[in-house]
Amino acid sequence: MDRTDFYDKVYEIVMQIPAGKVTTYGAIAGCIGVKSGARMVGYALNNLAGQSDGESVPAHRVVNRLGQLTGRAYFEGDVMKERLEQEGVEFKEEYTVHIEKHFWDPAENIGG
DNA sequence: CTAATGACGACAC
DNA sequence: CGTGTCGCCATTA
Numbered sequence: 001m002d003r004t005d006f007y008d009k010v011y012e013i014v015m016q017i018p019a020g021k022v023t024t025y026g027a028i029a030g031c032i033g034v035k036s037g038a039r040m041v042g043y044a045l046n047n048l049a050g051q052s053d054g055e056s057v058p059a060h061r062v063v064n065r066l067g068q069l070t071g072r073a074y075f076e077g078d079v080m081k082e083r084l085e086q087e088g089v090e091f092k093e094e095y096t097v098h099i100e101k102h103f104w105d106p107a108e109n110i111g112g
Numbered sequence: 113c114t115a116a117t118g119a120c121g122a123c124a125c
Numbered sequence: 126c127g128t129g130t131c132g133c134c135a136t137t138a
Contacts, residue, residue: 006135025120029134036133042119043135064120071119080119 006032010044011053013106017061020088021104022097024065031106042071049074060084067092067099 009032017023029037045062048054060080064070072080072095081095090098 029120034134036121037135038120038133039118040120040134040136044119046119059119062119069119074119 006034006037006040007044007047009033010041011048011057013110014045014057014059014062016106016109017058017104020102022061022063022067022084022089022099022102023104023106024063024099026065028062028106031110045071046074058083061087061104063097063099065099067097069095069097 010028013023013028013031025038025041026035028041029035032041034040041062045057045059048057048059051057059071060069060075060083062071069080069084072078081091084097085091089102092098
C-alpha cells in the first residue's frame with residue numbers, strides 16, 4: 001500500500017518517542033504536514049493492532065492533547081497505563097498522564 | 113459520488 | 126467552566 005505514506009510518517013515519529021515521554025495526536029499530525037489530521041493519527045495507531053511492526057511502535061506513548069489515554073481500549077487491559085508508569089510517566093488520573101511535564105515535541109526531533 | 117465513522121481539536125453557547 | 130456542535134482527513138460501506 002503506497003497510501004500508507006501517512007501511516008509511515010506517524011510510525012516513524014511515534015517510534016522516536018523516548019521512554020518516559022508522551023506526545024499528542026495533533027503534534028504528530030502537524031509534524032507530518034496534516035495539521036488537522038489529528039484524527040487520522042489515532043486511526044493509524046489503531047491500524048497497528050493488525051500490523052506486524054505494531055510492537056515496534058509505542059503507541060501507548062501517544063495521548064490526546066489532554067493526556068487522556070483514550071486509546072487504552074485498544075490495548076490489553078491497562079497495558080497502555082502500566083507501560084507509561086514503568087517508564088516513569090506521572091499520572092494525574094487513572095487514565096490521564098502529566099502531558100505538560102512529559103510532553104515530547106516531534107518537530108524538535110524529526111522536523112528539525 | 114454520497115453517507116457514516118473515528119485512539120482529535122477548536123469554537124460557540 | 127461545562128456541554129454541545131462543527132471541522133478536519135482518510136477509510137469503509
